[in-house]
Amino acid sequence: MKMSKMGKLLSVMMVVALFVLAGCGNNNNAGGNAAAGESDAIAKIKERGKLVVGVKYDTRLFGLKDPASGNVEGFDIDISKAIAKHILGDENAIELKEVTSKTRIPMLNNGEIDMVVATMTITEERKKEVDFSDVYFQAGQSLLVKKGSPITGIQDVTKDTVILGSKGATSIKNIKEKVEGIKVLEFDNYQDAFSALKAGKGDALTTDDAILYGMASQDPGYEVVGEPFTDEPYGIAIQKGNTDVVTAVNETLAELKANGEYNAIYKKWIGKDLAE
Numbered sequence: 001m002k003m004s005k006m007g008k009l010l011s012v013m014m015v016v017a018l019f020v021l022a023g024c025g026n027n028n029n030a031g032g033n034a035a036a037g038e039s040d041a042i043a044k045i046k047e048r049g050k051l052v053v054g055v056k057y058d059t060r061l062f063g064l065k066d067p068a069s070g071n072v073e074g075f076d077i078d079i080s081k082a083i084a085k086h087i088l089g090d091e092n093a094i095e096l097k098e099v100t101s102k103t104r105i106p107m108l109n110n111g112e113i114d115m116v117v118a119t120m121t122i123t124e125e126r127k128k129e130v131d132f133s134d135v136y137f138q139a140g141q142s143l144l145v146k147k148g149s150p151i152t153g154i155q156d157v158t159k160d161t162v163i164l165g166s167k168g169a170t171s172i173k174n175i176k177e178k179v180e181g182i183k184v185l186e187f188d189n190y191q192d193a194f195s196a197l198k199a200g201k202g203d204a205l206t207t208d209d210a211i212l213y214g215m216a217s218q219d220p221g222y223e224v225v226g227e228p229f230t231d232e233p234y235g236i237a238i239q240k241g242n243t244d245v246v247t248a249v250n251e252t253l254a255e256l257k258a259n260g261e262y263n264a265i266y267k268k269w270i271g272k273d274l275a276e
Contacts, residue, residue, distance in 0.1 A: 041242040042087070045114055051084040054099035054113040058191040060214030061269045062119050065098075072096050075269040076117045079136060079236075079253075082261065083115075086252040100189050102168035105129055108239055115245065116237035119211060121170045131242065132235035133249040139208035140228025141171050144197065144215055151204050153226025154178060164193045164202035171207045174230050190215070197222070208232045210270070 045051055055076050056063035062074040081091035097113050104116045108130060119139070122132045145151050151161070159181040165172045167186045176182060185202055187193040194215050197205045205212070212224045238245045256262035266274045 041114070041239070041245050042248065045087060045245075049088070050093045050095050051080070051087060051115075052095045052097060052113045053080045053083075054104050054107055054116040054118055055080060055096050056100065056118045056189075057098045058100075058189040059119060059211055060218060061210065062214065063117075064214075075137070075265060076119065078265045078268070079256075080117045082256055082265075083117075083236075083249055083252045086255070087248050100168065101166050102188070104168075104237065108237055111239075114238075115249065119208060119234055120237055121208070121232045122235040123170060126237070129240070130237040131240050131246050132237055133246055134253055135233040135235060136253055137210065137234040139210040139232040139234060141174055141206060141230040141232055142209040142212055142224050142228050143226055144194075144205040144212040144222055144224055145203070146197070147221055147223050149203070149225070151225060154229045155226070157182065157204070159183070161204065162202040164196050164205040165207060166190050166193055169207055170232070171230075175206050178229065194218075213270075 055072060055074075057065040057072055059074065059076075062076045063072055064074055065072045077096070080096070081094060084094040085091040097107070099107055099113070099116060099118050101118075104118055104120065105126070107113050108116050116130075117136075119137075120126075121139075122135065126132070143151060143154065143157070150156060157163070157175075157179050159179060161179070161182060163175055163182060163184045165175070165184055165186055166189055172184055172186060175184065185193075185196065187196060190205075190207060190211060193205050196202060198219070205215070209224055209228050216222050216224055236249050238249065253262070256265070263274045266272075
């Protein structure tokens with residue numbers, strides 16, 4: 001029995017409709033149990049019940065572990081707790097994992113941590129590997145020297161100066177660009193670099209001024225000298241593609257600045273109001 005043209009047309013339309021419905025069903029299931037507007041990353045954080053953050057354990061004022069209590073404290077830690085509260089409703093729903101300048105991106109990209117809050121400068125090169133939040137702290141690179149040193153700023157640094165720094169930090173690249181042929185000794189973390197400076201293994205230690213001020217506060221025999229010679233905007237690093245995590249972090253930062261909590265955290269650790 002031959003089908004009429006109208007019958008054939010109706011059959012084709014029904015088949016198309018079935019494909020469309022099937023496609024919609026698949027889209028609705030994408031992301032598992034994630035609510036509307038949430039990525040898989042946010043859903044996993046909520047399912048886990050805690051935010052896993054990579055922070056530094058050796059950077060006074062930003063992330064420093066107390067060997068006696070085992071607690072990690074600092075500016076970055078307080079910001080991390082605020083993000084946990086925004087996402088999970090509890091600032092204590094957080095696990096801190098130690099990272100260094102060298103390990104933080106690999107640990108983020110292999111899924112060990114949800115984000116990096118660790119004095120990390122936003123650069124175009126790093127943007128190729130990770131996504132960044134808005135700037136959460138503005139720093140600049142400077143120099144830490146023993147009091148009485150002939151080095152009073154970047155203008156006194158020559159190729160004969162021995163500079164100390166941390167592996168993986170942008171400050172190493174910056175100082176090499178500033179002074180051609182300069183000798184740089186790199187260490188796994190800033191505390192090792194500071195110990196080397198105190199042991200006389202170098203003439204100056206370089207990194208962001210905010211970190212250096214923390215070191216200087218540990219030992220009155222050392223001081224930060226000169227004006228900052230780079231612009232170092234810190235961002236919170238998030239695995240590429242986790243855009244809703246970026247949104248959640250940016251929302252947190254905006255809330256903290258709007259309600260005055262950011263300035264309170266800044267004053268607590270940096271010792272002055274943000275506007276000063």
